[in-house]
Amino acid sequence: xxxxxxxxxxxxxxxxxxxxxxxxxxxxxxxxxxxxxxxxxxxxxxxxx
Amino acid sequence: xxxxxxxxxxxxxxxxxxxxxxxxxxxxxxxxxxxxxxxxxxxxxxxxxxxxxxxxxxxxxxxxxxxxxxxxxxxxxxxxxxxxxxxxxxxxxxxxxxxxxxxxxxxxxxxxxxxxxxxxxxxxxxxxxxxxxxxxxxxxxxxxxxxxxxxxxxxxxxxxxxxxxxxxxxxxxxxxxxxxxxxxxxxxxxxxxxxxxxxxxxxxxxxxxxxxxxxxxxxxxxxxxxxxxxxxxxxxxxxxxxxxxxxxxxxxxxxxxxxxxxxxxxxxxxxxxxxxxxxxxxxxxxxxxxxxxxxxxxxxxxxxxxxxxxxxxxxxxxxxxxxxxxxxxxxxxxxxxxxxxxxxxxxxxxxxxxxxxxxxxxxxxxxxx
Numbered sequence: 001x002x003x004x005x006x007x008x009x010x011x012x013x014x015x016x017x018x019x020x021x022x023x024x025x026x027x028x029x030x031x032x033x034x035x036x037x038x039x040x041x042x043x044x045x046x047x048x049x
Numbered sequence: 050x051x052x053x054x055x056x057x058x059x060x061x062x063x064x065x066x067x068x069x070x071x072x073x074x075x076x077x078x079x080x081x082x083x084x085x086x087x088x089x090x091x092x093x094x095x096x097x098x099x100x101x102x103x104x105x106x107x108x109x110x111x112x113x114x115x116x117x118x119x120x121x122x123x124x125x126x127x128x129x130x131x132x133x134x135x136x137x138x139x140x141x142x143x144x145x146x147x148x149x150x151x152x153x154x155x156x157x158x159x160x161x162x163x164x165x166x167x168x169x170x171x172x173x174x175x176x177x178x179x180x181x182x183x184x185x186x187x188x189x190x191x192x193x194x195x196x197x198x199x200x201x202x203x204x205x206x207x208x209x210x211x212x213x214x215x216x217x218x219x220x221x222x223x224x225x226x227x228x229x230x231x232x233x234x235x236x237x238x239x240x241x242x243x244x245x246x247x248x249x250x251x252x253x254x255x256x257x258x259x260x261x262x263x264x265x266x267x268x269x270x271x272x273x274x275x276x277x278x279x280x281x282x283x284x285x286x287x288x289x290x291x292x293x294x295x296x297x298x299x300x301x302x303x304x305x306x307x308x309x310x311x312x313x314x315x316x317x318x319x320x321x322x323x324x325x326x327x328x329x330x331x332x333x334x335x336x337x338x339x340x341x342x343x344x345x346x347x348x349x350x351x352x353x354x355x356x357x358x359x360x361x362x363x364x365x366x367x368x369x370x371x372x373x374x375x376x377x378x379x380x381x382x383x384x385x386x387x388x389x390x391x392x393x394x395x396x397x398x399x400x401x402x403x404x405x406x407x408x409x410x411x412x413x414x415x416x417x418x
Contacts, residue, residue, distance in 0.1 A: 014063050022070045029078050029266070033087065035273040046102055046233055046280020048268060049089045 082265035095123045099262045102280045103254035110248035111205035112198040125373045128167045135213050138162050139195040146218050149407055150190040154214045156206035157225030161197025165378030176388035189403045202234035203302040220315050220402050227322035231337050233281050236291035240298030255282050296337050300344035307348040316398050319345035323356035325372050358390045
Protein backbone atom coordinates (compact mmCIF):
# COMPACT_ATOMS: atom_id res chain seq x y z
CA UNK A 1 0.00 0.00 0.00
CA UNK A 2 1.42 3.36 -0.97
CA UNK A 3 1.41 6.38 1.36
CA UNK A 4 -1.32 7.99 -0.71
CA UNK A 5 -3.52 4.91 -0.48
CA UNK A 6 -2.95 4.62 3.24
CA UNK A 7 -3.80 8.33 3.71
CA UNK A 8 -6.96 7.98 1.66
CA UNK A 9 -7.95 4.94 3.64
CA UNK A 10 -7.23 6.75 6.94
CA UNK A 11 -9.26 9.78 5.93
CA UNK A 12 -12.12 7.65 4.74
CA UNK A 13 -12.15 5.66 7.99
CA UNK A 14 -12.25 8.83 10.11
CA UNK A 15 -14.09 11.14 7.72
CA UNK A 16 -16.99 11.69 10.10
CA UNK A 17 -15.00 12.70 13.18
CA UNK A 18 -12.59 14.87 11.19
CA UNK A 19 -15.31 16.75 9.31
CA UNK A 20 -17.54 17.27 12.34
CA UNK A 21 -14.67 18.46 14.55
CA UNK A 22 -13.39 20.88 11.92
CA UNK A 23 -16.90 22.22 11.30
CA UNK A 24 -17.41 22.74 15.03
CA UNK A 25 -14.08 24.57 15.25
CA UNK A 26 -15.02 26.84 12.34
CA UNK A 27 -18.40 27.51 13.94
CA UNK A 28 -16.69 28.38 17.25
CA UNK A 29 -14.45 30.91 15.50
CA UNK A 30 -17.39 32.49 13.70
CA UNK A 31 -19.37 32.75 16.95
CA UNK A 32 -16.34 34.16 18.76
CA UNK A 33 -15.81 36.86 16.16
CA UNK A 34 -19.50 37.70 16.03
CA UNK A 35 -19.85 38.05 19.82
CA UNK A 36 -20.09 41.62 21.06
CA UNK A 37 -17.20 43.02 23.08
CA UNK A 38 -19.56 45.49 24.71
CA UNK A 39 -18.74 49.19 24.83
CA UNK A 40 -15.04 50.00 24.58
CA UNK A 41 -14.44 52.52 27.33
CA UNK A 42 -10.69 52.87 26.96
CA UNK A 43 -9.09 55.74 25.03
CA UNK A 44 -9.27 55.33 21.28
CA UNK A 45 -5.60 54.59 20.86
CA UNK A 46 -6.17 51.30 22.69
CA UNK A 47 -9.45 50.35 21.05
CA UNK A 48 -9.86 47.76 18.34
CA UNK A 49 -12.21 47.84 15.38
CA UNK B 50 -18.28 -9.45 13.53
CA UNK B 51 -17.93 -5.97 15.27
CA UNK B 52 -16.09 -2.94 13.83
CA UNK B 53 -12.39 -2.90 14.63
CA UNK B 54 -11.53 -0.35 17.38
CA UNK B 55 -8.68 2.07 16.47
CA UNK B 56 -5.46 1.39 18.36
CA UNK B 57 -3.41 4.03 20.20
CA UNK B 58 -1.30 4.87 17.17
CA UNK B 59 -4.41 5.35 15.08
CA UNK B 60 -5.95 7.61 17.73
CA UNK B 61 -2.79 9.75 17.87
CA UNK B 62 -2.89 10.04 14.11
CA UNK B 63 -6.51 11.23 14.22
CA UNK B 64 -5.56 13.73 16.91
CA UNK B 65 -2.61 15.03 14.90
CA UNK B 66 -4.75 15.32 11.77
CA UNK B 67 -7.32 17.31 13.70
CA UNK B 68 -4.62 19.60 15.05
CA UNK B 69 -3.40 20.14 11.51
CA UNK B 70 -6.93 20.92 10.33
CA UNK B 71 -7.44 23.37 13.21
CA UNK B 72 -4.13 25.04 12.43
CA UNK B 73 -5.10 25.40 8.79
CA UNK B 74 -8.49 26.85 9.71
CA UNK B 75 -6.79 29.23 12.20
CA UNK B 76 -4.36 30.48 9.56
CA UNK B 77 -7.20 31.05 7.09
CA UNK B 78 -9.24 32.81 9.79
CA UNK B 79 -6.24 34.97 10.67
CA UNK B 80 -5.86 36.07 7.05
CA UNK B 81 -9.60 36.74 6.75
CA UNK B 82 -9.69 38.85 9.95
CA UNK B 83 -6.66 40.86 8.87
CA UNK B 84 -8.04 41.41 5.37
CA UNK B 85 -11.35 42.62 6.80
CA UNK B 86 -9.61 44.84 9.38
CA UNK B 87 -11.44 43.10 12.23
CA UNK B 88 -9.71 43.66 15.60
CA UNK B 89 -7.37 46.17 13.98
CA UNK B 90 -5.92 48.55 16.55
CA UNK B 91 -5.84 52.33 16.25
CA UNK B 92 -2.11 52.31 15.48
CA UNK B 93 -2.54 49.69 12.79
CA UNK B 94 -5.40 51.63 11.18
CA UNK B 95 -3.14 54.72 11.10
CA UNK B 96 -0.15 52.97 9.63
CA UNK B 97 2.08 53.11 12.73
CA UNK B 98 1.61 49.49 13.74
CA UNK B 99 0.58 47.98 17.06
CA UNK B 100 0.78 50.46 19.93
CA UNK B 101 1.32 48.95 23.36
CA UNK B 102 -0.05 50.74 26.38
CA UNK B 103 2.92 49.27 28.25
CA UNK B 104 5.47 50.83 25.94
CA UNK B 105 7.09 53.88 27.50
CA UNK B 106 9.63 54.71 24.79
CA UNK B 107 12.60 55.57 27.00
CA UNK B 108 10.65 57.83 29.29
CA UNK B 109 12.35 59.38 32.29
CA UNK B 110 9.91 61.18 34.59
CA UNK B 111 7.78 62.38 31.69
CA UNK B 112 7.29 61.81 27.96
CA UNK B 113 9.25 63.96 25.58
CA UNK B 114 9.94 64.02 21.89
CA UNK B 115 13.39 64.28 20.38
CA UNK B 116 14.29 67.92 19.69
CA UNK B 117 14.29 69.18 16.11
CA UNK B 118 11.99 69.12 13.12
CA UNK B 119 9.51 66.26 12.78
CA UNK B 120 7.13 65.12 10.09
CA UNK B 121 4.18 62.88 10.86
CA UNK B 122 2.44 61.16 7.98
CA UNK B 123 -0.83 59.29 8.58
CA UNK B 124 -3.51 58.33 6.05
CA UNK B 125 -5.60 61.43 6.75
CA UNK B 126 -2.98 64.17 7.03
CA UNK B 127 0.67 65.12 7.16
CA UNK B 128 1.95 67.43 9.83
CA UNK B 129 5.32 69.04 10.38
CA UNK B 130 6.35 70.41 13.72
CA UNK B 131 9.32 71.62 15.71
CA UNK B 132 10.27 70.15 19.08
CA UNK B 133 12.19 72.35 21.49
CA UNK B 134 15.18 71.58 23.70
CA UNK B 135 12.98 70.12 26.46
CA UNK B 136 11.14 67.75 24.11
CA UNK B 137 7.89 69.67 23.71
CA UNK B 138 6.15 70.64 20.46
CA UNK B 139 6.89 74.33 20.77
CA UNK B 140 9.64 76.87 20.16
CA UNK B 141 12.40 77.34 22.76
CA UNK B 142 11.27 79.48 25.65
CA UNK B 143 13.39 82.22 27.28
CA UNK B 144 14.12 81.30 30.88
CA UNK B 145 14.12 84.90 32.08
CA UNK B 146 10.63 86.21 32.63
CA UNK B 147 10.02 89.84 31.92
CA UNK B 148 8.24 92.04 34.45
CA UNK B 149 5.26 92.61 32.16
CA UNK B 150 4.95 89.01 31.03
CA UNK B 151 2.19 86.47 31.70
CA UNK B 152 3.12 82.83 31.29
CA UNK B 153 0.70 79.97 30.82
CA UNK B 154 1.66 76.30 30.69
CA UNK B 155 -0.75 73.76 29.22
CA UNK B 156 -0.22 70.20 30.45
CA UNK B 157 -1.74 67.03 29.04
CA UNK B 158 -1.41 64.38 26.37
CA UNK B 159 -1.78 64.20 22.60
CA UNK B 160 -4.69 66.64 22.31
CA UNK B 161 -2.78 69.32 24.23
CA UNK B 162 0.30 68.60 22.14
CA UNK B 163 -1.80 69.24 19.05
CA UNK B 164 -1.81 65.89 17.26
CA UNK B 165 -4.03 66.31 14.20
CA UNK B 166 -3.73 70.11 14.16
CA UNK B 167 -1.54 69.69 11.02
CA UNK B 168 0.26 72.99 11.72
CA UNK B 169 2.03 73.96 14.91
CA UNK B 170 0.25 77.31 14.91
CA UNK B 171 -3.13 75.52 14.90
CA UNK B 172 -2.62 73.55 18.12
CA UNK B 173 -4.80 74.62 21.04
CA UNK B 174 -1.93 76.23 23.04
CA UNK B 175 -0.82 78.25 19.98
CA UNK B 176 -4.36 79.42 19.27
CA UNK B 177 -4.86 80.22 22.97
CA UNK B 178 -1.71 82.31 22.81
CA UNK B 179 -3.07 84.21 19.79
CA UNK B 180 -6.39 84.93 21.50
CA UNK B 181 -4.81 86.10 24.76
CA UNK B 182 -2.29 88.14 22.78
CA UNK B 183 -5.06 89.89 20.85
CA UNK B 184 -6.90 90.72 24.10
CA UNK B 185 -4.03 91.63 26.38
CA UNK B 186 -1.09 92.13 24.05
CA UNK B 187 -1.27 95.90 24.39
CA UNK B 188 -0.68 95.62 28.15
CA UNK B 189 1.48 92.56 28.66
CA UNK B 190 3.57 89.98 26.90
CA UNK B 191 1.90 86.57 26.66
CA UNK B 192 3.76 83.28 26.54
CA UNK B 193 1.80 80.04 26.32
CA UNK B 194 4.05 76.99 26.74
CA UNK B 195 2.82 73.75 25.19
CA UNK B 196 3.51 71.05 27.80
CA UNK B 197 1.45 68.32 26.13
CA UNK B 198 3.06 65.15 24.80
CA UNK B 199 1.29 62.14 23.35
CA UNK B 200 0.96 59.30 25.86
CA UNK B 201 1.34 61.53 28.93
CA UNK B 202 -0.84 61.28 32.00
CA UNK B 203 -1.17 63.71 34.96
CA UNK B 204 1.56 61.90 36.93
CA UNK B 205 4.03 62.59 34.09
CA UNK B 206 2.68 66.11 33.72
CA UNK B 207 3.36 66.76 37.41
CA UNK B 208 6.99 65.70 36.91
CA UNK B 209 7.30 67.97 33.88
CA UNK B 210 5.88 70.83 35.94
CA UNK B 211 8.36 70.22 38.77
CA UNK B 212 11.42 69.59 36.61
CA UNK B 213 10.91 71.95 33.67
CA UNK B 214 8.04 74.39 33.86
CA UNK B 215 8.56 75.45 37.48
CA UNK B 216 11.76 77.20 36.36
CA UNK B 217 9.80 79.20 33.79
CA UNK B 218 7.53 80.65 36.51
CA UNK B 219 4.10 80.17 34.94
CA UNK B 220 1.24 82.37 36.14
CA UNK B 221 -1.35 79.85 35.00
CA UNK B 222 -1.00 76.08 35.08
CA UNK B 223 -3.63 74.44 32.89
CA UNK B 224 -3.91 70.68 33.38
CA UNK B 225 -6.07 68.49 31.10
CA UNK B 226 -7.41 65.19 32.47
CA UNK B 227 -9.49 62.51 30.75
CA UNK B 228 -10.86 59.00 31.11
CA UNK B 229 -7.71 57.48 29.64
CA UNK B 230 -5.81 58.67 32.69
CA UNK B 231 -7.86 56.68 35.18
CA UNK B 232 -8.97 53.85 32.90
CA UNK B 233 -5.65 52.92 31.28
CA UNK B 234 -2.52 54.97 31.91
CA UNK B 235 -2.41 55.09 35.70
CA UNK B 236 -3.85 51.57 36.18
CA UNK B 237 -0.97 50.08 34.17
CA UNK B 238 1.86 52.50 34.99
CA UNK B 239 1.02 53.13 38.63
CA UNK B 240 0.53 56.40 40.46
CA UNK B 241 2.97 58.81 42.07
CA UNK B 242 5.13 55.90 43.23
CA UNK B 243 5.62 54.47 39.73
CA UNK B 244 9.15 55.74 39.13
CA UNK B 245 12.42 53.94 39.57
CA UNK B 246 15.28 55.99 41.03
CA UNK B 247 16.33 57.19 37.58
CA UNK B 248 12.83 58.23 36.61
CA UNK B 249 12.11 55.25 34.40
CA UNK B 250 9.01 53.12 34.73
CA UNK B 251 9.05 49.37 34.30
CA UNK B 252 5.45 48.22 34.19
CA UNK B 253 5.84 45.26 31.82
CA UNK B 254 2.89 43.97 29.85
CA UNK B 255 1.20 40.61 30.37
CA UNK B 256 3.11 37.57 29.07
CA UNK B 257 0.62 37.01 26.26
CA UNK B 258 0.89 40.54 24.81
CA UNK B 259 3.20 39.42 21.93
CA UNK B 260 0.49 36.94 20.90
CA UNK B 261 -2.11 39.69 21.14
CA UNK B 262 0.12 41.93 19.06
CA UNK B 263 0.60 39.43 16.25
CA UNK B 264 -2.64 37.48 16.04
CA UNK B 265 -6.10 38.87 15.35
CA UNK B 266 -7.56 35.47 16.15
CA UNK B 267 -5.93 35.57 19.57
CA UNK B 268 -7.42 39.05 20.03
CA UNK B 269 -10.85 37.50 19.40
CA UNK B 270 -10.18 34.96 22.14
CA UNK B 271 -8.86 37.51 24.66
CA UNK B 272 -11.45 40.18 24.04
CA UNK B 273 -14.53 38.08 23.51
CA UNK B 274 -13.98 34.88 25.43
CA UNK B 275 -12.03 36.23 28.41
CA UNK B 276 -13.72 39.66 28.12
CA UNK B 277 -10.44 41.51 28.67
CA UNK B 278 -10.28 45.16 27.67
CA UNK B 279 -8.04 45.99 24.69
CA UNK B 280 -4.89 47.92 25.45
CA UNK B 281 -4.82 47.28 29.15
CA UNK B 282 -5.16 43.48 28.78
CA UNK B 283 -6.27 42.72 32.32
CA UNK B 284 -9.55 41.35 33.62
CA UNK B 285 -12.48 43.70 34.13
CA UNK B 286 -12.59 43.25 37.89
CA UNK B 287 -8.88 44.01 38.23
CA UNK B 288 -9.21 47.01 35.98
CA UNK B 289 -12.10 48.38 38.03
CA UNK B 290 -10.04 48.08 41.18
CA UNK B 291 -7.04 49.81 39.63
CA UNK B 292 -9.19 52.53 38.03
CA UNK B 293 -10.68 53.41 41.40
CA UNK B 294 -7.18 53.71 42.82
CA UNK B 295 -6.17 55.85 39.82
CA UNK B 296 -8.88 58.41 40.63
CA UNK B 297 -7.31 58.82 44.08
CA UNK B 298 -3.86 59.23 42.51
CA UNK B 299 -5.10 61.90 40.10
CA UNK B 300 -6.59 63.77 43.02
CA UNK B 301 -3.18 63.65 44.75
CA UNK B 302 -1.56 65.04 41.58
CA UNK B 303 -4.01 67.94 41.48
CA UNK B 304 -3.40 68.62 45.16
CA UNK B 305 0.36 68.68 44.54
CA UNK B 306 -0.06 70.93 41.50
CA UNK B 307 -2.15 73.26 43.60
CA UNK B 308 0.68 73.44 46.17
CA UNK B 309 3.20 74.19 43.41
CA UNK B 310 0.90 76.88 42.05
CA UNK B 311 0.76 78.49 45.50
CA UNK B 312 4.56 78.46 45.73
CA UNK B 313 4.77 80.16 42.33
CA UNK B 314 1.93 82.53 43.19
CA UNK B 315 0.23 81.00 40.16
CA UNK B 316 -3.28 79.67 39.56
CA UNK B 317 -4.30 76.12 38.68
CA UNK B 318 -6.90 75.48 35.99
CA UNK B 319 -8.19 71.95 35.30
CA UNK B 320 -9.81 70.94 32.02
CA UNK B 321 -12.06 67.89 32.02
CA UNK B 322 -11.47 66.40 28.58
CA UNK B 323 -13.97 64.06 26.96
CA UNK B 324 -13.93 61.27 24.44
CA UNK B 325 -15.59 61.59 21.06
CA UNK B 326 -17.70 58.49 21.70
CA UNK B 327 -19.04 59.92 24.97
CA UNK B 328 -20.20 63.11 23.33
CA UNK B 329 -21.43 61.69 20.06
CA UNK B 330 -23.38 58.94 21.80
CA UNK B 331 -24.65 61.39 24.42
CA UNK B 332 -23.30 59.41 27.37
CA UNK B 333 -23.32 60.95 30.79
CA UNK B 334 -19.99 61.35 32.59
CA UNK B 335 -18.91 58.30 34.55
CA UNK B 336 -18.83 58.26 38.36
CA UNK B 337 -15.05 58.38 38.19
CA UNK B 338 -15.12 61.46 35.95
CA UNK B 339 -17.43 63.13 38.44
CA UNK B 340 -15.10 62.20 41.32
CA UNK B 341 -12.11 63.71 39.50
CA UNK B 342 -14.12 66.84 38.70
CA UNK B 343 -15.19 67.17 42.32
CA UNK B 344 -11.56 66.86 43.42
CA UNK B 345 -10.46 69.39 40.77
CA UNK B 346 -13.01 71.86 42.10
CA UNK B 347 -11.41 71.61 45.54
CA UNK B 348 -7.88 72.31 44.28
CA UNK B 349 -8.16 74.45 41.14
CA UNK B 350 -9.14 78.09 40.69
CA UNK B 351 -11.18 77.19 37.62
CA UNK B 352 -12.48 73.84 36.33
CA UNK B 353 -13.49 73.74 32.67
CA UNK B 354 -15.84 70.95 31.65
CA UNK B 355 -14.97 70.76 27.97
CA UNK B 356 -17.71 68.21 27.25
CA UNK B 357 -20.40 70.57 28.52
CA UNK B 358 -18.83 73.55 26.76
CA UNK B 359 -18.63 71.81 23.39
CA UNK B 360 -22.20 70.52 23.67
CA UNK B 361 -23.43 74.04 24.34
CA UNK B 362 -21.94 75.09 21.02
CA UNK B 363 -22.53 72.05 18.79
CA UNK B 364 -24.97 69.21 18.23
CA UNK B 365 -23.36 65.75 18.56
CA UNK B 366 -23.44 65.45 14.75
CA UNK B 367 -21.66 68.78 14.30
CA UNK B 368 -19.20 67.84 17.00
CA UNK B 369 -18.37 64.65 15.15
CA UNK B 370 -17.18 66.78 12.23
CA UNK B 371 -14.48 68.33 14.42
CA UNK B 372 -12.60 65.01 14.59
CA UNK B 373 -10.49 63.15 12.05
CA UNK B 374 -12.56 60.00 11.36
CA UNK B 375 -9.64 57.54 11.63
CA UNK B 376 -7.04 59.44 13.63
CA UNK B 377 -9.74 60.53 16.11
CA UNK B 378 -7.88 63.63 17.27
CA UNK B 379 -9.33 67.07 16.68
CA UNK B 380 -9.03 68.73 13.29
CA UNK B 381 -7.74 72.34 13.42
CA UNK B 382 -11.34 73.59 13.78
CA UNK B 383 -11.75 71.52 16.97
CA UNK B 384 -8.57 72.95 18.45
CA UNK B 385 -9.75 76.46 17.60
CA UNK B 386 -12.98 75.99 19.58
CA UNK B 387 -11.07 74.48 22.48
CA UNK B 388 -8.67 77.45 22.58
CA UNK B 389 -11.60 79.87 22.59
CA UNK B 390 -13.28 78.01 25.47
CA UNK B 391 -10.10 78.08 27.56
CA UNK B 392 -9.48 81.73 26.66
CA UNK B 393 -13.01 82.67 27.77
CA UNK B 394 -12.61 80.77 31.04
CA UNK B 395 -9.14 82.09 31.88
CA UNK B 396 -9.57 85.66 30.68
CA UNK B 397 -10.61 87.02 34.11
CA UNK B 398 -7.61 85.28 35.71
CA UNK B 399 -5.21 86.70 33.13
CA UNK B 400 -6.80 90.16 33.39
CA UNK B 401 -6.49 90.19 37.17
CA UNK B 402 -2.91 88.96 37.00
CA UNK B 403 -2.03 91.74 34.54
CA UNK B 404 -3.81 94.23 36.76
CA UNK B 405 -1.65 93.17 39.70
CA UNK B 406 1.52 93.38 37.61
CA UNK B 407 0.78 96.59 35.74
CA UNK B 408 -2.12 98.59 37.17
CA UNK B 409 -4.21 100.21 34.43
CA UNK B 410 -3.55 103.99 33.95
CA UNK B 411 -6.82 105.08 35.62
CA UNK B 412 -6.14 103.00 38.74
CA UNK B 413 -2.51 104.06 38.80
CA UNK B 414 -3.66 107.71 38.74
CA UNK B 415 -5.92 107.06 41.72
CA UNK B 416 -2.99 105.67 43.66
CA UNK B 417 -0.96 108.86 43.10
CA UNK B 418 -1.17 111.12 46.19
